[in-house]
Amino acid sequence: MTEKQTLDPVTFEVLKNALTTVVDEMAEQILRTCHSFVIWARDFSNAICDAEGNTVMQGTQDIAVHVGTLHFTAKAVIEAFEGDIHPGDVFAINDPYVGGTHFNDVRIIRPVFVGDELIAFAQSAGHWADVGGTVPGSFDISAKAHFGEGLRIPAIRIWDRGHYRQDVVNLLTSNTRAPGDVEGDLLAQAEATKVAEREILRLVEKYGKGTLLTAFAEVQDYVERLTRRRVSELPDGTWETEDYIDGDPSAEEGLIPIKVKMTIREDQILYDLSGSHPVIGTFLNAGMGTGFSGIVAGTKTFFPEVPLNSGFYRVIDANLPENTVVNAPWPTAVTGFCSGAYEKIMNALFELWSRVMPERALACCFNLEYLLIGGRDRRTEDAPFFMWYDWMVGGWGGRNGKDGSNATSPVFGVGLAVQPFEGQERLSPVVTSAHHIVADSGGPGRFRGGCGVEKGGTLTQLDDTVMSYCCDRARSITWGIEGGLPSIPHGVWLNKERPQGQFLGAVFSNVEVGEGDEFTRPSAGGGGYGDPLLRDPEAVREDVADGYVTVEGARRDYGVVVREVDAELAEWEVDEGATRKERAEIREKRLSWLEEDPEALAARYRGGEVGTSELIRRHGVILDWGTGELLPKTTEGFRAMLQRRTVPHWQNGSPRG
């Protein structure tokens, strides 16, 4: 980094903003022409990389999960085609083992030349709806290795000096379930890179090549300088925490730890993830690129005003030990990283940074849940293949002085929009039964977590249909900080209201389903911030009036006794005397509740005497939510987590609040 920029302040500011405009124009181009509903819902990124592949600028509305990876794929193309990159070439790559995210995220990369000098790469990454493999949507939870998950695309050339290599593109598209849409997306992305090329060349013409190349470097230096200045104002120190994946389906039950140690030393941030669990037998592992991306995205959440480019990455040192869930090598399956290791890194960072910057504290947030139903749509005679791939919003963590936000996109992609179900109903034989907020789903706290939602449906005329689910946190439930409590568990229910109802859990694939089947699943709320017994009873009353919290939940989670004045008018009141008594009783008993015999509690759950929230929030007990069978090791881990994270912040002796 140069300490002082050489461009004059006006030229620098003008070019910095112009480069932002270029990547945002790329996004516009993609949005208006894409075919994949996943891309349309904003699962894409665009970047300008310099001639070495470093990211100079990326889109202001880009999905978080791609940050910190775009330079890896640009560098991978450079490495693969060194000395053989020409004007008119366009490349494609999706390889997660060289820094890509997962197979669905295909990056289209166009070198930009001035004369015969390569000056930049324009990159457009988008999530294709299907890239083949054994499961519709290319999300196979049972995969241990990537073979059969979907198409792995190393750096390849799809335009050769301006000539479209239809044969190569056919090889890609004919390995997917939606060849027409896939080619449409490829063209949309390639055009976006062309928009960038045109604009970069306009800037070259106006300002000169030398000035623009200097700006490429100085924009990165600027971000580095900005970040370093901010970091150096923070206290030096080391902070540690851990978060968990639910388990390894191929091994014994028990939480899978991801450990994060963060050190701030002057103006540098060091992350050490050693001690994290070895790779597990499901696709929830993160590759090297996405492990790093989780760190970048988690850090960036606390520096919202800093633009993202390679200058930001220079401030970060990350130790991601190989062969662990945060750095899985080829050929380990990593397609579900986003529900797995990735968000655990992000949420762990939220907790660590909450200690460094208490004014921006954030408890654990909902992340991705992704339900895929694919089969034959029998509503028309030709019974075409349908894809009902769905994701929901959930609650974000409670904050310092502010409840978490309800029903918000997952942290890995805040710009990821949920799909309109009226559109889904037209395209597939699934009738949505509900899409609403779940009462009591926000983790209780002085400032509660945001509420999650529930969405379900009934399958109508269809054949040969299977359902898969990429999720997590049925056991490692979104947690609170500063004494706040957890939210509710994830997991899909099939025919919940019928005698043969089944809890399918948070990860499964290729479950056969048929006409008339009903399914539903909740999304997690955010974890709570602060001791729920300190929550303003009036805030609880307001939540009851709006149905975010039930009368029972108010008593159980907050010790607030709310009585009806006139429910028809949505009028409720707090019984102050009863509330004082209730809160005192909870204070007295809550430590011992966490010691109660889990086996006995599980039996009471099976007998219908205690509910899920009570088990999790009061007792820290985790079950198989379908059978009611106790998960002893998981419960032990979960209780230890509460003892470490939550209990020390409770004041149980003094009758405050």
Add this chain to the structure above:
Amino acid sequence: MAVDIGGTFTDVCVFDDGSGTTRVGKVSSTEDPIDAVFDGIRAVGVEMGEIGLFSHGTTVATNALITRSFPRAAMITTKGFRDVIEIRRGTKQDLWDAYKDVAPPYIRRRDRFEVSERVDYSGRELEPVDEEELRRVAHLIRRRGIETVAVCLVNSHANPGHEERVKEILGEELPGVSVSTSSEVLPEIFEHERFSTTVANAVLSPLVGGYARRLAERMKEGGYRGDVLLLHSGGGVMTTEAVERLGGRLASSGLAAGAIACGHIARLAGYENAVGFDMGGTSADISVMVDGETRVTNDWYVEYGYPIRFPSVEVLTIGAGGGSIAWIDAAGSLRNGPQSAGSNPGPACYGLGGEEPTNTDANLVLGRLGAELIGGAMTLDREKAEGAIGKVGGPLGLDTVEAARAVVQVANANSADAIRLALIRRGHDPRDFALVAFGGAGPLHGAELARELSIPTVLVPLNPGITSALGCLLVDVRHDFSEMRLVPADETEPPEIEARFQALEGEARERLRAEGIGEEDVRLVRSVDMRYLGQWRSLEIPVEGEVASLDALTARFHEEHERQHTYKREGQPVEIYGLRVAAIGTIPKPELPYEEPQEHEPEPENYREVVFGDGEALRTAVYRRDGLRPGARIDGPAIVEQLDSTVVVPPGDGAEVDGYSNILVHVGGAK
């Protein structure tokens, strides 16, 4: 007469039919906005009885949404879906700031009710309306004293029957309560967008309907005998009766007027493609006219997350105004806006206690603004401006003049980026456009901005500060009708599409007839939304005359796709997404006065030192706008001062006054 109510000022514009002259006035806005209307009428000295037509643009609806000051409303929806408008699409505007939230919905959760009923995607009934349940809900609404209801049922765009039944029952149970049904308000697929538009309509209709009614009554009492017309977001006007049912259409009324006026003035001056740049104290509004039509969008909101999918004149607002503050960020880089000193304390040079350096301060330091605003309304304090500018100059090692120049350059570059994005993302080339610079500060920056964008001509209207009010006088009655019609283009026949267009047109004629528009003044404009099968966004393709061939439409679609998105896929099947009919009822419009230009070189009022571009201060001629006649030619560098604005003509540029008294700046060296 047209009245445009803004946050700070209410502008009045009177066009005299007999003499062909325009009179303008500006008064302070009042707590009850209607008072300002009458203040304004008094200020221009017109008798109510003399007014032939009264047209009105207002920010009442926009402000009501932003401040949530509208009547308590209820929503009735299908069982299981009362949170659709709270879940929205889930996204946040500010991706990375976990402490910045999307605003809450316009109707609280406690007032959102569910009723058992369901139709499927094709409109087939799956479950009838549970009428007993509905009557119980009506009872709750009555007890809560709620007087406006949004009825938003799933798939009602495919079959409005259930919503109609609900409305009927509410009519029985809740007489006098305003009911907006989603199938009537916006019969389009996608639940959140339809519900959200309907909710906006439900909260606004009683409010702006009541406002319009009161205004009409007071106008009548005052002796006015014509219709009171209100400008809606789509750039047309509607009668007070229509406003009571479709109040949501006024959500961006205030913004539309400026864009309409800009388009009209540019067209008269001979420019079919124009960018409007309306720069005021805190922000700049950018609008675009292509081929003589001001661009309209359905993708619009007042607050992020709550789309209002009525057609709305597309206006992009950016945080670049005269009061925008220049600052140095933590990495030592010079920034400009979006924070603004507003009108209080305002720029440092106002001497009202402002200390931060603003664009206005920079323009004063550079001599582009005079120390005394014309008419003596205000004196600007140059010393204070220099002091403020020094706050950014010091850390950057720039002297005051260099720093002021840098501030203005960054402001212009930011505005240029926004305009470039607005044009290029639709495939338009800035070189084909004229820049219409208005608002108090627009003409100060117009020429340099145009140079940055390679735009060859800048047009400054006669009254840049009150251009918006004029816009209200230049529009027709307009309503938009649409129908979802999702069908692959090769699976339907022209007669079928033609029949659907005719049905929409029947509805359109009926609406205009009800508003008293004569058959001879009705104009209907058809268009069809198309896309490649599998795509998510569609393009609006104009349809001229009867639909005779779908191949012709498909060919136009390919062409338009290539123009806007730089590629087409001729082998790919094309899908029709929806049909649209704009119903236009022509009303009389003023003819702006025209005087044949007589080429001449006017005498400057005086001279002063002004700094341009990267150069040193130049001795610069200063003219008064009211002394310039059509045909006047001025060579840059020059400054033209007028009551409501200051026009900068940089060196190398030439300016002329056209027959409509616009100043046209011909930008030299645009590249």
